Amino acid sequence: MKRTVFFISDRTGITSEMLGQSLTSQFEGEVEFTYHTIPFVDDVDKANAAVSRINQTAIRDGHKPIVFETIVKPDIRNIITSANALLVDFFHTYIGPLEKELGVHSSFRVGKSHSTDDRQAYDTRMSAVNFALNNDDGASTKHYNQADIILVGPSRCGKTPTSLYMAMQFGIFAANYPFTEEDLPNIKLKQGLAQNKHKLYGLTIDPMQLHEIRNKRRPNSKYSALNQCMLEVREVESLYRRENIPFIDTTSRSVEELAVKIMADKEILRKIF
Structure with missing residues (x-):
């Protein structure tokens, strides 16, 4: 079964994506989802354009798309709710009960969950993103003394997206370093590490999945060969055990799950929001 999913937001769409994918992940193996994000739907024209796109998808697919939305403005939301779709409204599902319990009305402020009122928190996240980009894939080890965490592992096992997620969402200064064919055999920790x-x-990964990922990038190469993937995974796991480095299998875990598990294990989760 295949279904189309839309994430719609008046801001970046990060919140609707995270919550929506958490819900749809409960149906993995039964349903194949195709995801589309429509961010910054903050005026009538954009809302109507989004509805048109959703309705065209419903006609094409022969069934309703699923729409996860975090629209705050009532006039914009009213347009979105007119779409031929199953609508999952995260804000209004919970705002009503909260208003009743608290005895006050919501301010319905757009972008509040990603507010830059706390300038220091915002600047920390941006600095962390820059750090992750500048210290990606072992580009340099001279700034590792500034890192909160350094992810290591074979190429294409999820180090970069996990580093960037921790930086963007939590302000964690994360570097990452890949062990490559040149490090084999008998991988050792270089000076900076x-x-x-x-x-x-x-980070480690199932060799077969690593083979499939690499084969899309460099098909029919030594880099993507299953034997090479098996060798690299075996060597890095041996290093982790030999050097007493904690590690996690990324095969069936989302970036969000990886990041939170790693930060919990290393006790570096910063409360910056």
């Missing part, structure tokens, strides 16, 4: 060993966290 050895000096910051207490910050290391390893």
